[in-house]
Amino acid sequence: MTTVADIQRALIARGYDVGRTGADNITGRATMAAIRKFQADRNLPVKYPGTVGPITLAALGLAADKPPEPGVAVDELVPPWVALARTKIGLHEKLNNKTLRDWLKSDGNTLGDPAVLPWCGDFMETVIAVTLPGEPLPANPYWALNWREFGQPIDIVALGAVAAFQREGGGHIGMIAGHESGYFHVLGGNQSNAVIITKIAKTRLSGPLRWPMTYSLPSEALPMRAIEATVSTNEA
Incomplete structure (x- = not known):
């Protein structure tokens, strides 16, 4: 399973700075900036720079058949x-x-x-x-x-x-x-x-x-769907 650390190590190997703590498996600002720079340098056709999906994984040489962790590779419809x-x-x-x-x-x-x-x-x-x-x-x-x-x-x-x-x-x-x-x-x-x-x-x-001001506005509203969850009345 592809982890944040896998992505960080692949970026480091290509000369990108992911921050002073290196491949720490934490998606921090430095890691996001490195992903964005890598995508721009390779002119990758990604819809949302800074997110990692199959195109970026392939460019980093990470196996496409390794399912990424939730939130590491994201569907383009998920902010x-x-x-x-x-x-x-x-x-x-x-x-x-x-x-x-x-x-x-x-x-x-x-x-x-x-x-x-x-x-x-x-x-x-x-x-x-x-x-x-x-x-x-x-x-x-x-x-x-x-x-x-x-x-x-x-x-x-x-x-x-x-x-x-x-x-x-x-x-x-x-x-x-x-x-x-x-x-x-x-x-x-x-x-x-x-x-x-x-x-x-x-x-x-x-x-x-x-x-956010720096992210494209959504065009579709979420449909209503009931879920089983606790109702919170005071989050103190």
């Missing part, structure tokens, strides 16, 4: 920040503390220990900063409600749309993974102390859904 976030599902702030802390600082910034501090904003900052290095981030991205000014508003429910929610004592930030009547399916951090998909009432949405 890269969603693909990266999916690979972190299940990480718990206490049970997987070191793994989670190391990843949250992989973009060069972090709020701190997720077992002590509210980290939904740190999670969102990391997935956006790593996969969209040129995207402007909100002032103090660790404060969830500041994401109401992120990017640009969109008027459809799209996969990966950034959603800020009101909660008692503050706010919460996550990304849209789906929706049904009355609820968004939200993929985010600090949801039951972990990275999971949970249901949040649409009435709690604070401001319009948002979309």
